[in-house]
Amino acid sequence: MENRFITKLKRMAELNDDDLKALAKATEKPRKIPTKRDLIREGDRPGPCFVMLEGWACKYQLMPSGTRQILAFMMPGDSCDLHVGLLAEMDHSIQTITPSLVVKIEQLEVVELMDHPGLAKAMYTAQMVDEGIMRAWITSMGRRTSRERVAHLMCELYVRARNVGLTDQDSVTLPLSQALLADSLGMTAVHLNRVLRELRELGAMELQRGKLVITDAKKMVIVAGFDEKYLHRRLRVSPEILRGQAERLSGSAPL
Amino acid sequence: MENRFITKLKRMAELNDDDLKALAKATEKPRKIPTKRDLIREGDRPGPCFVMLEGWACKYQLMPSGTRQILAFMMPGDSCDLHVGLLAEMDHSIQTITPSLVVKIEQLEVVELMDHPGLAKAMYTAQMVDEGIMRAWITSMGRRTSRERVAHLMCELYVRARNVGLTDQDSVTLPLSQALLADSLGMTAVHLNRVLRELRELGAMELQRGKLVITDAKKMVIVAGFDEKYLHRRLRVSPEILRGQAERLSGSAPL
DNA sequence: CGGAAGATTGAGAGTTCTCAATGCCTGTGG
DNA sequence: CCACAGGCATTGAGAACTCTCAATCTTCCG
Numbered sequence: 001m002e003n004r005f006i007t008k009l010k011r012m013a014e015l016n017d018d019d020l021k022a023l024a025k026a027t028e029k030p031r032k033i034p035t036k037r038d039l040i041r042e043g044d045r046p047g048p049c050f051v052m053l054e055g056w057a058c059k060y061q062l063m064p065s066g067t068r069q070i071l072a073f074m075m076p077g078d079s080c081d082l083h084v085g086l087l088a089e090m091d092h093s094i095q096t097i098t099p100s101l102v103v104k105i106e107q108l109e110v111v112e113l114m115d116h117p118g119l120a121k122a123m124y125t126a127q128m129v130d131e132g133i134m135r136a137w138i139t140s141m142g143r144r145t146s147r148e149r150v151a152h153l154m155c156e157l158y159v160r161a162r163n164v165g166l167t168d169q170d171s172v173t174l175p176l177s178q179a180l181l182a183d184s185l186g187m188t189a190v191h192l193n194r195v196l197r198e199l200r201e202l203g204a205m206e207l208q209r210g211k212l213v214i215t216d217a218k219k220m221v222i223v224a225g226f227d228e229k230y231l232h233r234r235l236r237v238s239p240e241i242l243r244g245q246a247e248r249l250s251g252s253a254p255l
Numbered sequence: 256m257e258n259r260f261i262t263k264l265k266r267m268a269e270l271n272d273d274d275l276k277a278l279a280k281a282t283e284k285p286r287k288i289p290t291k292r293d294l295i296r297e298g299d300r301p302g303p304c305f306v307m308l309e310g311w312a313c314k315y316q317l318m319p320s321g322t323r324q325i326l327a328f329m330m331p332g333d334s335c336d337l338h339v340g341l342l343a344e345m346d347h348s349i350q351t352i353t354p355s356l357v358v359k360i361e362q363l364e365v366v367e368l369m370d371h372p373g374l375a376k377a378m379y380t381a382q383m384v385d386e387g388i389m390r391a392w393i394t395s396m397g398r399r400t401s402r403e404r405v406a407h408l409m410c411e412l413y414v415r416a417r418n419v420g421l422t423d424q425d426s427v428t429l430p431l432s433q434a435l436l437a438d439s440l441g442m443t444a445v446h447l448n449r450v451l452r453e454l455r456e457l458g459a460m461e462l463q464r465g466k467l468v469i470t471d472a473k474k475m476v477i478v479a480g481f482d483e484k485y486l487h488r489r490l491r492v493s494p495e496i497l498r499g500q501a502e503r504l505s506g507s508a509p510l
Numbered sequence: 511c512g513g514a515a516g517a518t519t520g521a522g523a524g525t526t527c528t529c530a531a532t533g534c535c536t537g538t539g540g
Numbered sequence: 541c542c543a544c545a546g547g548c549a550t551t552g553a554g555a556a557c558t559c560t561c562a563a564t565c566t567t568c569c570g
Binding site: 432433434444445448449451452 | 515516517518519
């Protein structure tokens with residue numbers, strides 16, 4: 001009954017029954033959205049906040065030339081900008097990558113949810129993590145070689161997926177085509193393909209038919225220069241939550 | 256008497272006397288900081304929010320190899336992440352670029368300020384604009400040629416500076432060395448230097464002794480693919496504020 | 511005036527892109 | 541159940557872009 005969004009927020013802050021009830025109510029009516037549909041477009045009047053219950057989406061910007069840059073991947077449990085409503089126009093679009101279950105929370109309802117201190121804390125924390133990811137992307141694009149960059153993104157996606165229980169041992173279902181990944185990494189699909197081959201030949205990871213397999217976690221961490229503390233370990237959470245998290249993580253790959 | 260931070264926030268939302276008083280109180284005791292001092296470091300316990308009243312600073316991350324990626328430039332009037340305190344560790348550092356006047360607002364005081372709805376709106380709006388800049392940087396690094404990227408950053412800095420009254424006709428004082436700019440653009444200082452020469456020879460702009468001169472605004476906008484609506488025009492502000500803004504902008508370069 | 515930091519320039523090495531062709535897999539219609 | 545179309549993935553080869561290394565200039569200061 002508990003959807004992935006709620007599961008995720010529970011890791012961000014301690015939520016009481018009241019918080020949870022409000023959250024459940026806000027997310028009780030998801031819509032089914034097919035693949036490749038824009039949830040909102042650059043230039044639109046912003047406002048609603050979207051929550052992915054199932055399926056993947058991406059934020060992106062289009063260049064005049066028609067190429068696009070992906071700004072973030074949204075996986076099940078993820079939501080997006082809480083306050084974009086303060087801007088006059090969306091500066092990016094959001095599009096589904098797979099058939100999805102999406103909740104659209106109107107600005108007003110967001111404000112209501114934020115009246116719960118626990119929820120506000122959880123949602124702001126989630127947003128801080130997302131911002132941290134953006135910073136890491138900037139650093140990746142600016143200072144990492146393409147191989148490091150690819151490996152780093154895969155580590156990020158793997159860990160994020162694991163945090164919401166989407167992994168199976170050393171593998172994750174990643175419904176991202178090479179074109180999509182290339183658009184997020186600031187490189188060509190052709191070149192990405194060659195880098196993926198390198199990583200495969202290195203024995204670090206494999207990407208096949210929408211599935212990412214971490215062949216050698218240690219190698220991946222080294223190649224990517226992936227910071228162990230990146231993402232979840234940066235969260236400031238209560239001891240109880242941490243304990244639960246430790247249990248959930250034990251037995252999984254030592255990434 | 257009114258510092259640049261207050262001036263900036265007044266453009267973001269309508270502030271009443273009470274808001275302004277609280278803001279003035281919070282920023283009444285700036286500290287003088289010399290050049291090249293870290294205000295906070297990666298790994299530190301986050302919490303305080305910094306406001307630049309005078310001088311420039313930058314957010315950055317260091318790579319194991321010692322190279323760094325600059326994540327944002329902070330100019331007079333700018334402040335930084337409101338909610339980083341929710342993370343367990345800073346994931347980036349902030350360093351002054353010039354001697355500066357900096358206000359350090361403790362987490363608790365930030366919360367108090369946010370109790371004023373007007374201030375909360377203004378500060379969240381400022382943060383949304385900053386996030387929009389980060390998205391633009393990602394897109395720049397991923398999809399723009401180095402020439403476009405350089406031109407785009409210069410347009411961004413020029414317009415931001417103009418918004419807080421730091422420009423003089425077609426020029427701005429930019430205390431940014433080529434090494435610094437290169438670190439923010441994901442390129443080498445050597446290559447940046449060549450690109451700057453190209454732009455100079457193109458007659459679009461010149462960068463000399465810490466001063467940026469927009470030689471031909473129209474050319475710059477074209478080379479950069481700079482979106483007129485980027486930054487300030489994206490702000491959703493009240494008609495009165497817009498009117499004041501229009502007056503302030505009239506007569507300035509048609510960027 | 512000497513030193514130090516920043517800006518420029520040249521030249522060769524490496525990386526990434528572009529263009530183009532080919533192979534692989536999946537869903538659909540016959 | 542098979543053939544085919546369309547979307548992805550893979551590979552090759554040459555062009556273009558950036559980086560690295562090194563030397564030279566300039567500017568700013570003590």
